Amino acid sequence: MIDRIVFSVYQINKYVKETLDYDPILQNVWIRGEISNFKWHSSGHMYFTLKDKSAKVRCVMFKQKNHTLDFIPRDGMAVILLGGISLYSQEGQYQVYVDYMEQDGLGKLYAEFLKLKDRLQKEGLFDTKLKKQIPFFPTKVAVVTSHTGAAVQDIIDVMHRRCPMTDIFVVPVLVQGKNASKQIAAALDYINTRSDIDVIILARGGGSIEELWAFNEEQTAYAIYHSHIPVISGIGHETDFTIADFVSDLRAPTPSAAAEIAVPDLNNIMDQMENLTFRAIKAISRDIDDKRQYIDTFLNNYIIKYPQRFVDQRYMQVDFLYSQLYSFINTILSNKKHKLSSIAGALEALSPLSILARGYAQINKIGYNNNPICSIKQLHSGDNVQLCLHDGKAICYIDKIMGG
Template identity: 40%
Template sequence: MFPPNEAKPDGQGQAVLSIRDLNRLIKRKLEGEPLLQDIWIRGEISNFTHHSSGHMYFTLKDADSRLKSIMFSSYNARLPFLPREGTRVLARGSVSVYERDGQYQFYVTQMQPDGVGSLYLAYEQLKKKLEQEGLFAAERKQPLPRYPHTIGVITSPTGAAVRDILITLKRRSPSVNILLYPVLVQGKGAAPSIAAAIDEMNRMGEADVLIVGRGGGSLEELWAFNEEIVARSVYASRIPVVSAVGHETDFTICDFVADLRAATPTAAAELTVPHHLELKQQVAMRTAHMQRALVHQLERQQERLAKLRRSQVLSQPERMLQQPSQRRDRLQEQLVFRMKGLVASQHQRQLRMERRLESRSPKEQASLARTRTNVAAKQLQQAMASIHRAKAREWEATLRQLDALSPLKVMSRGYSLVYEEDEKKLVRSVHQVQPGDLLRVRLGDGKLTASVWGIDSTESGSDGETREEKQG
C-alpha cells in the first residue's frame, strides 16, 4: 500500500507512517487533483503581511471559513493594486501542503479587487504611487501649440466620442489635418492598445498634439485609462497629450498625467484648435489696430518734421556755431593758464631736484665718508687700547696667581720634592723605597742625588702608642 521508504510495519504487520511521510502523501494527493490546481476564490484579506523578501502572507476569509494563503514576490510584483487588510479580492491559484507545518495553503498566482469598491481602491493606490513618482507634476507638463497643423486622435473608431471630436475639429478649423488611430477603449487588451498607439504616434512624429479619450461609462468601462501602462506612455510622450475621457465628473489616471484635461471629447477638440471665425475676427481687429497705429505714427512724424523746419538749426544755422566758438575761446584760455601753472610747477620741481643732487654730489659724499672714517678709526684705536689694558691687567693677575700656586714658590720656603731615580714618579711614602735606592731631591735652587741609608716609619699600634722602626 505504501512505498518502502514511507511505511514501516510494526510487530503486528500494520504500516506506521512518519509525520513527514504523511504530509508528503497528502501533498501529492492534493497536487494530483486537477480541480485544486487552477481555481478562483473570492474572499476578504486578513492578517496581511508583506515580508521583506517580497512574499505576501495573508488569510482569505468569508463569513464561515478561513484559508491560509501566500503569494510569492514573482507573482505579486505584477499586481495593479496593493492588498490591504479588509480588501475583498478574487484570487487565482492552487492548493497544496506546507510539509513542515502539515498545513494546507492556497498558493496565489493572480489577484484582482472584487467589485467597484476594490477598483476604486486600486485606482487610489496607483494614483498615489504615480503622484509620488512625479508623473502629475505641473512643471513637466507641455504647453499646447497655439496653431496646430495636425491633430492625432486616439480613440475607438465607433461611437459618439470620435464623431464629436471630428465634427468639432472641422467646424472650428477646416484646414487642420486629422490622424485617427483606432484603438480598443474597453475590456481586455484596451490598455496595451492605447499605450501602443501613443508610442506609435510619437514614433511617426507627424501630429502636433494628441487627443486620447472615449465617451462616458462606468468605472469598469473606463478602467483602461486607469492602467499604469497608459499613464507611463502619456508621461513619456514628446507630443502634448489632451485627455478626454468620459464626462465632466469622470476623472482617470490619464487625466492627471496628461498635459491638459478636457471635460469631454468635444471640449478636447475645442481646446486643441482655435475657431476660424475667431481667428478672422482677431485678424480684422489687429489689422484695424495696426492701421490706427500707422496713422498715429505718421501724424507724429509729420509733426516732428514741422518742428524741425521751425527750429534754429535749419532757420539760423550760424547761431548754432556761436556758442561752440565761445566755448572754444574759454577752453583755449583755460589751456594757456593751466600750461603756465604746469611750467611753474615743473620749474619748482627742477630746483628741488638740483638742490637734492648738490647735497648728494660725489665730492660731498666722499668728504662725509672721510670724516666718518676718521671718527671710526679713532674710536677703534681707543677701543683697542682699552681692550689691551684690560687684557694686560688680566694677564698680570693670572701670573700672580700662578706664581702663588707654583711648587717652586713653596720650595723656596724650605720644602723639597723627592723623586725616584728616573724622576718620573714622586715619592710620597717610605714604603715606595728600600735602603740603597737612589733618589732625586729637588730644591728651590737646584737638585740633589741621594741614597737611602735607613727608613723610619711612624705607625699607630693597637694600644694607641707610637712605635718607631729603624732599619740600618
C-alpha cells in the first residue's frame, strides 16, 4: 500500500489561510466591482458581495475601518476598494477584508483635489496669517449661493432670528455644473467692488464630491483669496471639505452654521447685558453699603465725637514725656558732673602746683633751656639758678655745694 499523508479540514484551511496571509500582493490589492447583498450589522461591521459580470467575492469591512466613509454603501453601487484577501476558516470561504472604499469614478476627482490642494497650499493660499478677522456686528452680509436651494432660506432664517437689523444681500449663482465656478468667482469679484458689504457667506447644501466640485476649482479659490472682504464658507455637511474651505477666512460646517458665525445672537447679547447690569447694580450697591458702614464707623469714633478730650490727652502725654525727658537729662548731667569732679580731684593730686604749694620748689638752671635740676652734680659754684615756687619765681646764686 502506497504511503500517504492525510490532512484534516482544519489543517487544510489553516494552510490555505497562511498562504493567502503571507502573499504581499493579496494583502494590499485594489479591486473594482459592484456591491450586492449589502448588510450593515448592528455591531457596526459591513458585510457584502463584490461582483462584476463574470465573478463575485465576499467582503467584510469592520467598524474601525468603515467609520471614515463619506458615503453609505448600497446594493448596485460601483466601488473601488483596497484590502487584503484571507480565508474564513470556519466556512472554508475566502473573502476580502476591506481597509478603504470609494465610489467608482471618484478616484480621479479626489486625486485632482489633492493635487490642487497641495499646489495652492505651497503658494500660500491657506496661510492662517492671511486670514481676515470676521466683524462682530456686520451691517450687511452678502450671501453667494443658489437662490433655489434650501441653503439660502436656512441662512436667511438664521440671520433674521439672531440679528434682524443686519441686511442680507443675496447674489444667486450656480453651485454645481460646468459654469458654476465661473459664476461664483464673478460674484465674489462684484461684491468686492461694493463698499457696503462687511462679510461674505459662500454656501451650498450637501452633495457628492462631483456636486461640490465647483468649490474645488482653481478659479473659485483665487477669487476667495483675492477678496478684501472676509469670506465664511458653509459648504455641504460637516464631513465635507473643499478647497474653498481651506482658502476662506473661516470655515463653517454647514450653511446654517455659517449664518450663526456671521452675525451675533441679539437675544443672547441682551441676556448677557441684563446679567451684567444686574451684577453691576449688585456690585455698586455692595460698595455703597461698605462705604456707608465705613462712614458710620468713622462718625462713631471717639476722636470725632470728643475731639477736645483727644487733644487734652495728647497734652497730658506731652507733659509726661517732657517730665521724663527732664528727669533723664538731669540724671545724665549729675552723673557727668560727679565723674568730672572725680577726674579733677585726681588731676589736682597729681599736679606739680599742688606739690609746690606744700613747700617744695623746682630749680631750673638758667641758660640751659631752663631744664630742671635733679642732682647737685648738675650745679657748680657761681651758677645762677631759678627757683619756681607755688606763688612765683626767684633768681639765686650758688655759693657752695655740699654733698655728692
